[in-house]
Amino acid sequence: MKKSACLKTMMQRLVSQSMKSGTLFLSLIFSSAVLFAQNITVRGKVVKDDDQPVPGASVVVKGTTSGTICNEAGEFQLSAPAKSILVITATDYAAKEVPVNNQNTLNVKLTTLDRSLGEVVVVGYGTQKKIDVTGSVSRVNLEAMGNAPNTNIGQFLQGTVPGLNVGLSTFAGGTPPISIRGQNTINGSQNALIIIDGVQYTGSLSSINPDDISSIDVLKDASSTAIYGAQAANGVILITSKKGRYNQKPRISFSTAYTTQNPTVDLRPLNRQEYLEQFKDAFYTQAFMGTDYTQPNPAFNVASVMDPTMVNSTRTEVLPNDFDWWDAGVKTGTILENTLSFSGGGDRVTYLLSGGLVDQKGYIINDKFKRKSIRANLEAKPLNWWKVGLVSSGSFVNQDGAEPSIGNLTIASPVLVPFDSTGNVIPFPTNTVVPNPFNTYYVDDYDRHQYYFANIYSDLDIPFIKGLNYRINFGNNFRTDQHYFASRFDGGLQGRAYKENQTYYDYTFDNIVTYTRKFGRHDITATGVYGAIERKFSRTFAEGIGFTRLNLSYNDIGSATTKNINPNPNNIPGLYAWEEALDYQMGRLNYKFDDKYLLTATVRRDGFSGFAQNYKSAVFPTVALGWIISSEKFMANVNAVNFLKLRAGYGVSGNQTQRYQSLSRVTTNSSYVFGDGGGTAFGQQVGSLENPNLKWERTKGINVGVDFTLLKNRLTGNLEYYNNNTNDLLFNVAIPSATGFLEIADNIGKIHNQGFEAGLTYKIIDKKNFTWSSTFNFWTNTNEIKTLTGVDANGDGIEDDLVSSGLFIGKSIQTIFDYKLDGIYQLNDTRLPGFPIGSNRIVDLDKNNDITAADRMFLGRREPAYQMSWYNSLTYKNITLSFFFNSKQGGKDGYLGDNTREYFREDNSVRNNELNEVDFWSPRNPGGKYPRNISGGRTKIAGTNWESRSFVRLQDVSLSYSFSSKILEKIKANAISIYVSGKNLATWTDWEGWDPEALVPVFRNNRTIDMPDGLLLDGRPALRAITVGAHITF
């Protein structure tokens, strides 16, 4: 385009658009100022620091839309009023304003901006330039992890943002646990609030196609999160999906990747020989002789002590099998991912359509995850000042198939086989109720989840009132889940089938008014929000037990002899239906003075149906200040500093109560059957005490941060310090069971969290053909309980701890108060009463020759002391290598996990197999670490092995090659890259077992709890993955 044609073209376009849209009149008034003022022709050149030209820079007359674009040499020419100001902007450079002052030639030098500061970040109910942000907001570097086999966006977050704590999931497609900064709640929700395209998201992150995500921003401090009020105390994660752009040529993008996965450690059950050998330890009093049981007893025949199912009929020979159950239940996991998207836009419409396909087959057979995802993001501009749009996605997840129980694979005896000689599965190989893990191959398991999301919005730049925008979001989440199951082995081999259907719906209706105005050196953005959310859940569970035939599988539940519909033996409220509603108002003022001084102030009011009767609404205020020091005159000559901002914020955010928590709940059950042949008599039971004064938790926090770019833009970084106090903690306070209840939901005490976060990126090498950039993140948090109930019942002048809840004033929430272990009781040791040979020796603190509750002590904490990550990206010509280390460290006594194992000989354990790496004590292994108790009596107090989980992990490595433009031109492609990447390639840790970081859900004492993934019999492998893939864009 010719330079002189620039303005003309723009004006023509403006007029034609105005005519079409019926705003000709407006445009005429608007543009007449330009047309009829005294114009002069201005020529010039735009260069950067090193005087090299900046092609493509935009030059616009301030206050108008007239302007031009610089050519390849950085030159421009336009017609502008003699007294006007030109605004020059270019990607990666700080915007500059230059007064024309009647000059015909203007040369402009732009300063390179740190990219991250030039970014626009999502701050909730709007966006803001990163340089103007006063709170603690971090953007996730999605590019860094782009080649990793992450089927769940939660995995992208692992270790990438200081202050964001993300774990590791061992399930196909699984969402890892995610939390932000320190734990500021005990019993309340610990989940970060997730917002997708402005709408609160309560579904599973596994439903989202990571390839559809354009950015993820994390709000960490109270001054940022408080705009989400009572739900925001655990931080906010804002996810923005990709969209088309106006006047963008059609773009077709295709990605494909194939991944294989295998365990990171070589943990396995014992083989036949090892299995038979360990019987000698389990029966050492028979297998060995002498007082120290180390002389083998030649008369000992292992067959005599084994289960009858594992020996011949005369019990003299062990069955000859050597079956590897583990090997038969696992195989190399695979992930196939394909995504395709189309995007683009014209004058009036933008579009992005995408489809994704993930087919993951986990390492455990039948741990499967298939996801089909579709997305349509459309926006139309019917009028120049009015945009309407749709952000929508559908996700169809298929997790059919029941995986064999890992615990049962692990404990299965290698002397037994799963199939009989005719190939039929043996349902209960040990003739007990422990099922054959491979029974699951012969059950019907239909496990589907459908997620639908649609946000319809209208975005109006109100005519006549410059700077006023009114936006409406109407976001809808709808989810349906089906889990259907039929097994002929269940129900005591009588057959069992069930159907479980769930539906969930929510809507968010937000009215957002924004007013942006700049006058003089004052820059104001005011935002007001009025919104409401309603959520509804419903579930039906129907089960049949006892089928004469199961030909019709779960579709014939009616023919069962016993039928259960919506049973609720555990009296869980809201198990089958619940609903809740929120309404809220929020006001925010962003004020900037002289492009140097920043102020943000917000106030939010929340009403929530789940709040208790006497506290139905809550108010959350914040204020934050920022100072861009580098813009001050006195910094003009400090060349080492390119950018420097100091900011401080104070805010209050909340953690809301769970629905129904404050009510006295009366649940129903099938109680009794009077008489012979009678029917069910239904009953009711009071499940909880009412608390009409139950309140949300309130976190008040200050955050001080500094953002900087130094050394000619080579070093960028930020430092954060925060200090949070959380009051009115939601807690189920333990009360005497003489009340009939074990606890009451209440607000107690105060928790203090303070922490430090640092993120630094340094361009180590920044040459034309070779770049090396390195990012180091570090974060630490200390947690301390300040007060609890405020009661000093024992009259010692100090407030009492809640010992029965494991909470202690002055300690971290995750402190460990337990018995200290001191090795294993050897054969001839003097033992305290209640402790058999081979059990854990517990330190008798009070030296009264008895282990009692008084012998517990503080052993450490479960949370890490600090976390670190280190990301490197090296590019040489077309080749990019990146690697990422992640680490959680416990310091002296932090990050401890329960890795308790005990061999207790009893009827069931003598049949069970074991993991190869568990070092059990026995007389011939006196240094063994874990107790082996063959006395038949339980130890008085078994003791817990608390072990360090600290680790350093080489989490991601990627090597990619981008095709050169020559090749691309030939095949008319825009960009092509191919890559190979690895995940979890190496982990350095002292932790024994599957993985130091992963948690696995295990069933203990009638409930499911998360345990560290150690030497558990039902632990799950963490997986090492190798991926090859390609990205192609046309």
Next chain:
Amino acid sequence: MDETPIDFLSSKNAFQTAADFNASVNNLYRLVRAEFYTENDNNPMEYQYRTDIAFYVPAAFPANLSGEISPTSGIMERHWRALYKIVSEANTIISRIPASQLSESDQTLFEARGRFFRAFAYRALAYIWGGVPLVTAEVTEPKVDYVRASRKEVYTQVIEDLTFAVTNLPGITTVKLDGEISNLAAQHLLAEIYLADGQFQNAITAATAVIDDPATDLMKLRFGTRKNENPGDVYWDLFRRGNQNRKGGNTEAIWVIQIEADVPGGAATTATSFASGDGFSLERVHAPLIRDLTINNISAFRWPTSDYTGGRGVGFWAPSKWFIDSVYASDPVNDIRNANHNFVRKFKSNNPASPYYNTEIDFHNLPAGTKGTSGAVLTSGVPSRAFYPYQTKCTDPGNHPANLYSGAYPMALKGGAGFTYQDQYLIRLAETYLLRAEAYLGAGNAAAAADDINVVRSRSGAASITSADVSIDYILDERIRELGTEEKRLLTLMRLGKWYDRIVKCNPFYASAADPKYNLWPIPQSEIERNRGAKLEQNTGYQ
């Protein structure tokens, strides 16, 4: 912003009508059944383990009593909580009556029911722990400063509640449903609590009201579903499936805990395994693990089989030698309670592969080469996991629910068997006689005591005794003979303060570890810590 739950009730609207109160009462039956019968494999059996009649076979010798009966032991905690939950739900019923829409007569009826269950739970609490916190009204806000009432005060409360129940509960023939509590059940408990409180004359009066009621009588002739089968007798008939409720013609039952297979609320599934806890595991726990018995390395038994080998026993709950031999020594032959079909000591081999097929293997006279679990050589007359005498009360030979047969061979059971499927006597008239005998003895009337004991003995064909024979130990032995595996033995021994004496006398498995302090259990440590507003004193000897 009002919150209205949609899948449960709130206590504000759950106590209005008779249907509401009935639902709460139904739940009390459930809670009692769970605590004493069906909660899981272990808890209900704790009322038998560590007593003079039973021991937990797989456990170490000597028994680890200091570990099992300690403030931190989960055993104490579970029973304490379960019993107080019964108190709490009963209190809620009583406290909600005034504000309800119940008719006047219903108000009295539900109060009587509430008080009955409250008394039932406090009776157990006071026997096991002595004085405990006395909570007699619904708790609506947290309270953390309980102190212990004296045992006497608890007894007084129980007496008051039961007296109200005796007056206001319907008679045993007027209750509408089988298994419902009646004024006679209350009278029986009243007699027992009077005994505990040393009020012997009142105990006699209360027991007499039960015994003299025209609707009650010991069963003396064969009856019920299997009355024509042999071997068998009236004592055997008492424990067959379908014979416990009055509708089946049983006049001896005072309070029968209802068990119904495969109906929600019936607490007896044939479908899921014993591990689910949805059933009464007495068969599984009490019958020996006969599977493991070999003679010359050949299994003598096919297991599990629905015959006199005990169904699907796993051999945890073995009778003490005292129970097996000593208590029957005076009259081993005539006493039908000691007949082999009631107390199996001779097991007929049912394995065609064994040379002993169809012959009886006698616990007291084992063939050479008999081995048990883990190949251990067995000794005649010494209980082991694989082999000990068991009472057929715990099962119903040849009469398991149809779903439980696997078809592998005649009478073969599925691996998921192991529950006891017949209704259970919580109170039976024979026990009322023995309570009255205890009361007469306490009141100094040994002759009347002997008469009552002889009523029970003569029904079983056992020789009569004279007043010279009567002592508290004799009555305890008679209770074993009549109520073995049926009564909650721990409660009886602790009520009498006889736990330590009887353990030392009758059960060598525990004797060397026994200590008089175990006459009362320790208050759970967790309860002491939860009660942070006041000190809940621990029982003597524990810390």
